[in-house]
Amino acid sequence: MKTSDFYYDLPEELIAQDPLEDRSSSRLLVLNKKTGETEHHVFKDIINYLNPGDCLVINDTKVIPARLIGERVGTGAKIEVLLLKRRENDTWETLVKPGRKMKVGSKVSFGDGLLIGEVVDVVEEGNRLIRFHYEGIFEEILDQLGQMPLPPYITHQLKERNRYNTVYATHEGSAAAPTAGLHFTPQLLEEIQNKGIEIARVTLHVGLGTFRPVKVEEVTEHHMHSEFYQIDEEAAKKINHAKENGGRVICVGTTSCRTIESAADENGRLKACSGWTEIFIYPGYQFKILDCLITNFHLPESTLIMLVSALAGRDHVLAAYEEAVREKYRFFSFGDAMFIE
The missing domain is CATH 2.40.10.240 (QueA-like)
Incomplete structure (x- = not known):
């Protein structure tokens, strides 16, 4: 498996430079991981894809002005x-x-x-x-x-520092935001809970290793940097309950996904724990807990596009990305979102 297998062509003008005024008004591309079929929505429509009994897993890390x-x-x-x-x-x-x-x-x-x-x-x-x-x-x-450590592809100054944090950011320690979570508002989260969907908070402090380019030709030779994660008793209980009762576990972002997949035992169960993870998820990986993923659009040849390809298949993902480019979606940290169902 070559790094170049995960390349796609992205016009520079599609790299989002500023967050939208209304977090939940980003666009949402829905991708069916089995068929490759796509639909186009606004992010707040995500609630229509979540069912009572599902568990939404969010990463409550907070970016520091690092x-x-x-x-x-x-x-x-x-x-x-x-x-x-x-x-x-x-x-x-x-x-x-x-x-x-x-x-x-x-x-x-x-x-x-x-x-x-x-x-x-x-x-x-x-x-x-x-x-x-x-x-x-x-x-x-x-x-x-300190200043917020925005990625190098964002050249604009950030007017409000809190826009590079999620509305539920709690535990300080990240050098980069778990950007899929930037689309949620307190109102949308309340509506999701009122619909009967559990929200489980986990913590993974995002390091720059997540965004470092893959410099090796063979994907399997890439080494991930370690990041600290923590799952408490309440979160483990909510996630296990959803799995045991036929609900889906839907991760908000690749960091939430990597957290629960790192901590799961061979039976796909979680218990309260903390530690360091170097998990690298790429096609061929068998997910232990994750069913669906809410994520942003990622850089070509990155470990993150490899992770989403492990879930939905490389061909489906690259076809969806090409469609997003044609439809002029906004890409990367302050960009639009994707729901892989």
Whole structure:
């Protein structure tokens, strides 16, 4: 299986640069995973595809303002630091640009010294471990100095920071948003619950590894970076109950999917747990729990388009993507949505 098998041609003007004013007014392409048939709707119509007894699984992670712009102490050179993972207390694994000269012992000043970062180690793929020094509360300083870490294909400035978070974002720790969830409004979620659909909250802190390009020719040689996930007793119970009683488990986004598939036992059951996952889902994978998926449109040759191809078949997915291009759907993080049923 080649990475190039998952390529499609996307005109640049279809990459969404700004979120819509009304989250739930995005377009929705519905794909039947068995037949490949498609339908076109508005996102709020998703409620018509959810049945009483189904369980909707959402990822309640919250993106932190993880992008910091500072100056290298001693030279004044501009340095960009992206927080990836908190290792312990005030030490973070980071992506530093430009990183070549940022050796162990180098320091960066942010906000005229309000926050000082010191490189304490160089780890996998050149990422830097940085220990931060400050007075006060780190999260408050980060909120003051940090920017939302928007993907590189979004060139516009984000007017409202909360638009790169879901309305149910709770647990801070992500470097990127679980973007399929951006389409939900509190009103739509309330309507879904009133219809008799359970909503199960899980947490997976999204790292940049999810979006890193696949650089190997053979898909199976790609290595996913690890991401932290957590499933509590209540969520496990709701998901198990749906499966046991003939309901469907419908994940909102690839991150929710990867969370429950990582945690499932061989019988497709969940229990409360937490840990790190490096699960890589591509065609040939047998899903243990997931039945349907709400997702955005993903980059060509990405691990995410491979995941949706594992669910609906590569040919069906690529045909649906070509149709979405023809119909001028909006693509990627702030783009339109797809429901694979």
